[in-house]
Amino acid sequence: MPASHSALPLLQAEDVVARLRALRTRQPVGYSAFYSSQLGGIVTDPALMVIPFDDHMVHRGHGIFDTAGIVNGRIYDLEAHLDRFEQSAARSKLVLPGSRQDWRDIIIRTTAASGRQDGSIRYWLSSGPGSLELSPAAGSEPGFFVMIFGGLSYPERWYTQGMRVMTTTYPIKPPLYAITKATNYLPNVLMQMEAKEAGLDNGVFIDAAGHVGESSNMNVAVVTADGVLRHPKFEHVLPGCTSLRLLELAPALVGQGLLTGVEVCDIPVADARAAREMLLLGSSVKVAPIVEWDGRPIGDGKPGPAARALLALLDEDMRTGNRLIEVPYGVAG
Ligand SMILES: Cc1ncc(COP(=O)(O)O)c(C=O)c1O
Numbered sequence: 001m002p003a004s005h006s007a008l009p010l011l012q013a014e015d016v017v018a019r020l021r022a023l024r025t026r027q028p029v030g031y032s033a034f035y036s037s038q039l040g041g042i043v044t045d046p047a048l049m050v051i052p053f054d055d056h057m058v059h060r061g062h063g064i065f066d067t068a069g070i071v072n073g074r075i076y077d078l079e080a081h082l083d084r085f086e087q088s089a090a091r092s093k094l095v096l097p098g099s100r101q102d103w104r105d106i107i108i109r110t111t112a113a114s115g116r117q118d119g120s121i122r123y124w125l126s127s128g129p130g131s132l133e134l135s136p137a138a139g140s141e142p143g144f145f146v147m148i149f150g151g152l153s154y155p156e157r158w159y160t161q162g163m164r165v166m167t168t169t170y171p172i173k174p175p176l177y178a179i180t181k182a183t184n185y186l187p188n189v190l191m192q193m194e195a196k197e198a199g200l201d202n203g204v205f206i207d208a209a210g211h212v213g214e215s216s217n218m219n220v221a222v223v224t225a226d227g228v229l230r231h232p233k234f235e236h237v238l239p240g241c242t243s244l245r246l247l248e249l250a251p252a253l254v255g256q257g258l259l260t261g262v263e264v265c266d267i268p269v270a271d272a273r274a275a276r277e278m279l280l281l282g283s284s285v286k287v288a289p290i291v292e293w294d295g296r297p298i299g300d301g302k303p304g305p306a307a308r309a310l311l312a313l314l315d316e317d318m319r320t321g322n323r324l325i326e327v328p329y330g331v332a333g
Pocket of ligand 1: 067188214215216217218219238239240241242243281282283284
């Protein structure tokens with residue numbers, strides 16, 4: 001911020017670009033490519049990865065997003081993420097420009113332009129610019145954006161030693177907002193900040209009926225004392241693509257004696273506290289064991305075998321499964 005006594009210059013376009021570049025030098029970012037329907041193309045200079053301030057996604061949070069992973073040069077489980085994107089759009093009264101084939105194609109081509117073989121693809125649908133009102137401006141065009149970046153990274157100790165979490169003091173989102181992946185993440189942000197301030201790794205939302213909800217950007221599941229993998233119903237938490245896929249893959253562990261069953265049901269807090277294992281699941285975290293919740297150990301207080309086995313199943317699916325899309329790196333345009 002300039003000191004109050006210094007002049008506030010009226011900037012020309014080239015000054016703005018120079019200042020945006022200086023901002024990125026002061027705070028470097030690992031963004032490799034960005035598509036904007038408003039620009040009608042892809043940029044690779046992070047200084048140019050911008051969106052108009054009056055887009056309603058910026059000042060009213062009227063936008064949705066989703067994130068898929070790039071693994072070894074292939075996109076993992078994109079169709080599941082696109083399904084959720086469409087559902088979030090419909091619930092938010094946002095109309096996607098073009099067809100699903102069009103925006104799938106833009107996502108794949110932006111990934112190719114980034115050259116990135118491992119990382120994340122995050123894409124947004126915004127309500128569009130044109131006013132500072134609440135409802136979208138008359139004639140506003142929805143914006144579609146795709147960002148290719150390194151992905152969120154978490155400490156190795158989460159997997160080797162396990163995570164320590166707390167019940168958040170912030171209320172869970174009402175179901176409609178919890179199942180919609182909108183850009184309103186204030187409760188999720190506050191929950192994570194609160195946990196970090198307490199020296200912990202993350203928080204857990206509990207619903208009004210006293211059932212386990214989810215975490216900041218991850219789902220929560222447990223393995224009961226008798227070996228059943230239990231996941232909360234998807235009516236009041238985000239239907240995580242990782243959770244949905246793991247619920248399909250996990251029955252393989254029943255045959256191997258690591259689990260005795262797989263269930264989607266309400267999980268009362270007391271049942272979760274008595275669990276043998278507790279897990280965080282998500283595209284960025286994959287499968288991480290929780291070893292302590294509200295200062296009390298889960299199971300024997302160490303990462304358990306089901307967490308390790310589920311992570312291995314997911315890793316295998318991400319590398320060799322049938323949900324991978326090849327990225328045409330090096331193919332122009
Ligand atoms: C609130 C919330 N819950 C759960 C998840 C896990 O979803 P996924 O497995 O699709 O990453 C996410 C991440 O998208 C999230 O933001």
